[in-house]
Amino acid sequence: MTEPRKTRRRAQVLRCPTCAGLVASGSEDFPFCSDRCRKIDLGKWAMGVYRISSPVLDPDLLEELEGNPARNE
Numbered sequence: 001m002t003e004p005r006k007t008r009r010r011a012q013v014l015r016c017p018t019c020a021g022l023v024a025s026g027s028e029d030f031p032f033c034s035d036r037c038r039k040i041d042l043g044k045w046a047m048g049v050y051r052i053s054s055p056v057l058d059p060d061l062l063e064e065l066e067g068n069p070a071r072n073e
């Protein structure tokens, strides 16, 4: 899709729910900045309680897991 010229119209700009990047209201993937971010957001919902439960990707927790290998072979 090509535009013959740039429109000077002011677009409303919001923030992408996934990465907090700026998104123009006319964007194809609005309110997400990209198809990727939309899929990421859908993925969060698919995982169910992701938004409610404590953060899964907590840096301290990851460090703890890596520091204490569960496997004792």
Ligand SMILES: [Zn+2]
Pocket (backbone or CB within 6 Å): 016, 017, 018, 019, 020, 021, 032, 033, 034, 037
């Ligand atoms: Zn985004």
